[in-house]
Amino acid sequence: MSDRPETPVLDHAFYKIMLKRRTALIAVLLGLAALLLVLNIALGSSPISLGEVFRVLLTGTGRGNNLLIIRDIRLPMSLMALAVGAALGMGGCEIQTILRNPIASPFTLGITNAATFGAALGLILNTNVLKVSESVMVTANAFVFALLASVCIYAFSTRAGAGKGSIVLFGIALNFFFTALTMILQYVSDSEDLKSLVFWNMGSLLKTNWTKLFIVLGALLFCFIIFYKNAWKLTAMTLDDTKAKSLGVDVQKIRRMVIILTSLVTAFAVSFVGSIGFVGIIAPHIARQLVGEDQRYFLTLSALIGAVVVALSFTISKIIIPGVVLPIGLVTAIVGIPVFLSIIFREMEAM
Amino acid sequence: MLKTENLSFSYQTKRGCFPVFQNLNVSFIPGFNVVLGPNGAGKSTLLKAIFGLLPCKGTIWYQKENVTALGTAAKTKLIAYLPQLDTSFSVLTVLEMVLLGLLPELGRKVKDEDLQRVMEILRLLNIERLAPRRFTELSGGQKKMVLVAQTLVRNPKIILLDEPVNSLDLQKQLELCCLLRRLVAETSVIAVLHDLNLAVQFAHHIVVLDGEGKLYGAGTPRETVTEKMLQEVYGVVATINYDKYGRPAISAVRSTRDVVA
Numbered sequence: 001m002s003d004r005p006e007t008p009v010l011d012h013a014f015y016k017i018m019l020k021r022r023t024a025l026i027a028v029l030l031g032l033a034a035l036l037l038v039l040n041i042a043l044g045s046s047p048i049s050l051g052e053v054f055r056v057l058l059t060g061t062g063r064g065n066n067l068l069i070i071r072d073i074r075l076p077m078s079l080m081a082l083a084v085g086a087a088l089g090m091g092g093c094e095i096q097t098i099l100r101n102p103i104a105s106p107f108t109l110g111i112t113n114a115a116t117f118g119a120a121l122g123l124i125l126n127t128n129v130l131k132v133s134e135s136v137m138v139t140a141n142a143f144v145f146a147l148l149a150s151v152c153i154y155a156f157s158t159r160a161g162a163g164k165g166s167i168v169l170f171g172i173a174l175n176f177f178f179t180a181l182t183m184i185l186q187y188v189s190d191s192e193d194l195k196s197l198v199f200w201n202m203g204s205l206l207k208t209n210w211t212k213l214f215i216v217l218g219a220l221l222f223c224f225i226i227f228y229k230n231a232w233k234l235t236a237m238t239l240d241d242t243k244a245k246s247l248g249v250d251v252q253k254i255r256r257m258v259i260i261l262t263s264l265v266t267a268f269a270v271s272f273v274g275s276i277g278f279v280g281i282i283a284p285h286i287a288r289q290l291v292g293e294d295q296r297y298f299l300t301l302s303a304l305i306g307a308v309v310v311a312l313s314f315t316i317s318k319i320i321i322p323g324v325v326l327p328i329g330l331v332t333a334i335v336g337i338p339v340f341l342s343i344i345f346r347e348m349e350a351m
Numbered sequence: 352m353l354k355t356e357n358l359s360f361s362y363q364t365k366r367g368c369f370p371v372f373q374n375l376n377v378s379f380i381p382g383f384n385v386v387l388g389p390n391g392a393g394k395s396t397l398l399k400a401i402f403g404l405l406p407c408k409g410t411i412w413y414q415k416e417n418v419t420a421l422g423t424a425a426k427t428k429l430i431a432y433l434p435q436l437d438t439s440f441s442v443l444t445v446l447e448m449v450l451l452g453l454l455p456e457l458g459r460k461v462k463d464e465d466l467q468r469v470m471e472i473l474r475l476l477n478i479e480r481l482a483p484r485r486f487t488e489l490s491g492g493q494k495k496m497v498l499v500a501q502t503l504v505r506n507p508k509i510i511l512l513d514e515p516v517n518s519l520d521l522q523k524q525l526e527l528c529c530l531l532r533r534l535v536a537e538t539s540v541i542a543v544l545h546d547l548n549l550a551v552q553f554a555h556h557i558v559v560l561d562g563e564g565k566l567y568g569a570g571t572p573r574e575t576v577t578e579k580m581l582q583e584v585y586g587v588v589a590t591i592n593y594d595k596y597g598r599p600a601i602s603a604v605r606s607t608r609d610v611v612a
Binding site for chain 1: 402404423424426427430431432433434436437438439440441442443444446447451452454455457459461463466467469470482483485498501502
């Protein structure tokens with residue numbers, strides 16, 4: 001699990017080797033992501049052969065409806081699995097970094113539960129917060145409330161004296177608050193609406209289209225670039241606050257930046273595909289074990305592992321019961337938990 | 352030469368205003384400066400104030416430059432600061448930890464010369480074999496040495512160290528103090544120490560704060576650390592004997608609060 005050499009060395013050659021291993025690891029995960037992308041395009045209610053997938057992707061022509069199916073449905077859906085996973089992995093990595101808490105994730109800040117409440121408003125009360133067309137009402141509601149939670153937590157984090165402890169507490173308060181509000185709606189709803197809310201909450205990639213994909217990808221890339229530019233400052237966030245300040249890092253400013261960017265990208269991801277939990281915790285956890293906390297690698301690898309985990313879950317969700325696509329959120333948890341536990345057990349044994 | 356001019360700081364709380372020091376005028380020389388004083392005298396606060404971590408009144412001068420008016424970038428270039436308590440919890444390797452000390456200069460790719468600088472400072476502190484270890488796996492004293500290395504690596508003009516020798520073993524204490532004394536050239540090291548013997552043996556210049564945050568005295572170790580000072584500032588009856596090499600042996604006899612039997 002470690003990328004450090006066994007024997008102590010007296011010059012920095014070991015560091016160079018370590019960086020090479022890290023780069024190689026990133027390349028491997030990129031390959032894995034590409035592989036899962038192709039696999040996800042091939043798999044579905046009517047399987048398409050891998051050769052045909054490549055032909056459609058490379059030449060833009062295909063047999064029968066294959067071009068249409070791949071271009072309009074499977075490609076955006078499979079890319080969305082990667083994008084959402086990367087967004088949650090990246091978000092988890094940065095939230096854990098600024099709160100210095102390895103079990104924090106974007107969900108700790110209350111964003112997901114706020115989105116669920118927004119969705120519930122649409123599904124149960126038919127409230128259309130943004131007055132948009134009926135078809136995107138639920139998504140728009142979820143986004144508005146996710147953003148509302150983000151603004152709350154951002155406003156809180158700008159207060160003087162808001163440290164990592166108080167931000168977590170505020171997030172917990174938001175979580176309970178929105179859960180309670182959702183429960184009130186559930187209490188008054190009829191069974192049909194209740195069912196659709198339950199399904200929404202399980203997470204689904206099936207309603208993906210290119211517009212949604214581009215929004216999530218845009219937000220993802222935007223945040224990634226900004227985080228990557230601040231990689232050293234973010235790495236310094238693992239230090240004591242005072243120490244980080246003494247290196248010229250504006251600790252408060254970095255915290256606020258991470259909160260607003262992560263909330264944004266999580267809000268998009270969650271409102272489009274529902275709550276895909278857990279990735280935000282496990283992806284950075286695995287990445288930290290593999291490459292440590294140098295953000296140039298930690299950030300990149302967290303995003304890639306997140307992408308691979310969700311893409312893998314998507315593949316599995318399609319093959320467990322042939323012809324049925326299980327909700328992605330559930331499968332992610334079921335696939336993720338054994339992986340996560342095995343890592344924890346291995347760490348305990350290593351101690 | 353580093354000087355504070357009418358430096359005042361008070362903690363503002365809901366229950367009122369607690370002054371730590373008022374109109375403090377202290378000078379530090381290039382070389383190894385040690386700040387002495389009893390608990391709560393404002394030693395750590397003084398270091399934080401110099402680095403600009405606290406909202407203070409007054410001015411701090413370095414040569415002819417007004418440090419108080421400097422921007423963050425210029426200030427971090429000029430001054431390095433090691434806090435007293437460090438809760439850093441990081442799985443970074445020691446090499447990466449020390450590399451972070453160069454943060455203002457780091458780019459997307461790490462330069463070889465920066466890595467060499469890191470290894471040099473680790474070698475200077477005799478901890479180069481720790482380089483590939485993870486910071487969290489180290490002992491308290493080893494962590495302290497790594498954090499000291501992180502503070503020194505950038506070669507700043509002013510180095511503020513808040514109790515750098517705490518949790519170090521005897522050998523490391525001596526080695527570190529010896530190193531700090533040798534740094535000199537243009538560097539001003541300002542360290543808070545509690546070990547009077549170390550302070551007297553190694554410091555070029557000693558500043559003593561009394562319990563009320565006032566300047567009690569400043570000067571060479573022999574001038575400042577006297578039996579009278581120990582009684583008035585620390586409230587301790589002590590004897591000081593110098594051996595033939597001029598090394599002090601300060602033995603505290605009793606607190607002045609004790610009733611003599």
